[in-house]
Amino acid sequence: MDDRVILRVGAKILIPFIMLYALYVQFHGDYGPGGGFQAGVIFAAAFVLYALIFGLGNAVKVLPPKAVYVCGALGVTIYIAVGYLSLVMGGEFLNYGVLAHDPAHGQHYGIMGVELGVLITVFGVMVALFYAFAGRRRLDP
Amino acid sequence: MSEVVDVVLLILLAVTGIAVIRMRNLFAAVMLTGIYSLVSAGLFTVMDAVDVAFTEAAVGAGISTVLMLGTLALVDYKEREPTRAPILPLFVVLVTGGILLYGTSEIPPFGAADNPAHRTIARHYLEESEEEIHIPNVVTSVLASYRGYDTMGETAVIFAAMVGVLLLLSRGPLPRRVFHDGKWITVRPRTTRADLESSLRDGEEGAAEVGTESGDGGADQGGARG
Secondary structure (H helix, E strand, C coil), X not given: CCCCHHHHHHHHHHHHHHHHHHHHHHHCCCCCCCCHHHHHHHHHHHHHHHHHHHCHHHHHHXXXXXXXXXXXXXXXXXXXXXXXXXXXXXXXXXXXXXXXXXXXXXXXXXXXHHHHHHHHHHHHHHHHHHHHHHCCCCCCC | CHHHHHHHHHHHHHHHHHHHHHCCEHHHHHXXXXXXXXXXXXXXXXXXXXXXXHHHHHHHHHHHHHHHHHHHCCCCCECXXXXXXXXXXXXXXXXXXXXXXXXXXXXXXCCCCCCHHHHCCHHHHHHHHHHHHCCCCHHHHHHHHHCHHHHHHHHXXXXXXXXXXXXXXXXXXXXXXXXXXXXXXXXXXXXXXXXXXXXXXXXXXXXXXXXCCCCCHHHHHHHHHC
């Protein structure tokens, strides 16, 4: 582990940029390709890269499995909450037009909200899947 | 020019696919499936489906490959030689492939203006979404707003996938509180066969697994999980 200097230093430099790129993909999804799903996967990839190079133990210290599971559920909750919010504000379920005075702004807020939900769920699920696979130890016969 | 790119990418795709089938070394096969996804992403880009290409590159070439490598770390990395002649599988594959090829003859030509996909609501999305949603990327408008209900279902499916995988694969890194014999006990996760064997050696109380509050739940839990 300790002798792979290039790998460790390279990953250390890369990981912040991967996270930043995920956020770019998230918030630029309205104007170009991308959105919550892709951003969530890229954000998860940053943690997966960290776990692959610095070991699962360190990754679990940075991001405990419990937090990951909470993320997986939290995103769906946010998505549905946006739906109910538009219901409470007087529109149909997931009709974002009513979320602000100007329907265009409402659409913007709504899409931002649900995309955030998608991001959090996809991020949580991807890391949880990785933990589930990587956390199992080989049972040698 | 676009045709040349198409042909090159499709040839690469076919070569990679055949290589995956022929490969007995599963490690190389996993890396080749990653390359297969990346080439597919290139094809999607040529077909102007950048969002799909993006997802394919991130999920297919990225996360899937890592998960497959994680699985390979648990199993043998050499595929076993088949014990029987693969006559029946070959027959099934040929028949299925034949049906699929027959089906493609009915598919409307790619990009034709009078395709069913373009005749109904897609026209409305392309022409009105800028006015209605005020977002330039029509894909995002359709996914998040027009079809927000579908995307909610998809997000829930992803969440359900996590729950399913955790139920199947994870013995849980967290200690769990379970209600057993009228009282709450703490059940610690068990990860290795050594733990299992030591707890079996220790007897039916299952001391390695069950927390301090009670020793009763151990045997049941051990049976269910072992």
